[in-house]
Amino acid sequence: MVVNPRHRDERLLGAAAAWVAARMRTLFGERVYGPHPPVVDKIGGENYLEILLKIENGRSPARAKELLAEILKEAAGHGEYRRVFIFCDVDPQ
Numbered sequence: 001m002v003v004n005p006r007h008r009d010e011r012l013l014g015a016a017a018a019w020v021a022a023r024m025r026t027l028f029g030e031r032v033y034g035p036h037p038p039v040v041d042k043i044g045g046e047n048y049l050e051i052l053l054k055i056e057n058g059r060s061p062a063r064a065k066e067l068l069a070e071i072l073k074e075a076a077g078h079g080e081y082r083r084v085f086i087f088c089d090v091d092p093q
Contacts, residue, residue: 001064003051004038005086010047016075016084017049023071028053028064065090 005020007013017035024032034051041048055064068088075081 016081
């Protein structure tokens with residue numbers, strides 16, 4: 001699963017992505033990689049970052065989605081970070 005935050009302001013984007021990744025690490029531990037810039041990190045004036053969540057075989061993807069949704073709701077209610085658009089790709093590539 002890939003989490004892609006985007007925003008025009010690189011500083012705000014970096015802070016929001018770091019916060020989301022830190023929250024994800026509290027729940028998923030070492031299965032969280034990033035945030036790091038994707039291959040194409042700027043489209044239409046917006047900067048992108050990427051956070052990768054590895055879900056092992058035998059783990060519940062539905063439960064991971066529920067926990068991630070809670071984190072994203074927290075981010076939406078967090079002051080400045082609500083201006084950062086965050087989308088998830090559950091089946092990248």
